[in-house]
Amino acid sequence: MSEQPWTIESIRDALGNPALAQRFLGEINRAPAHELLQVFAKWERIAKDTMGAVQRGREMAAAEARGEDPTVDWDDATDRVLADADRIRSRGAA
Numbered sequence: 001m002s003e004q005p006w007t008i009e010s011i012r013d014a015l016g017n018p019a020l021a022q023r024f025l026g027e028i029n030r031a032p033a034h035e036l037l038q039v040f041a042k043w044e045r046i047a048k049d050t051m052g053a054v055q056r057g058r059e060m061a062a063a064e065a066r067g068e069d070p071t072v073d074w075d076d077a078t079d080r081v082l083a084d085a086d087r088i089r090s091r092g093a094a
Helices: 008-015 018-030 033-065 078-090
Strands: none
Touching: 008 018, 008 033, 018 033
């Protein structure tokens, strides 16, 4: 999709999920003229992120099918997440 400009139709198709596509169409159809570009850009980003996630999933499935561990290069973020949670709790957040 990177070589072709995004359209309402291509965004709808890239979203994949019918409910999500319907939500996009509803938002783009109800947007006032001065907000159309902002709404379009928001959904273009969501479509790109969705397509990227699908591609990563396919690559992981292919790696797994070859007997490889697709998570071998992943960083374990557990310690960072726990430290962030402790820091947030220490500030009194619920």
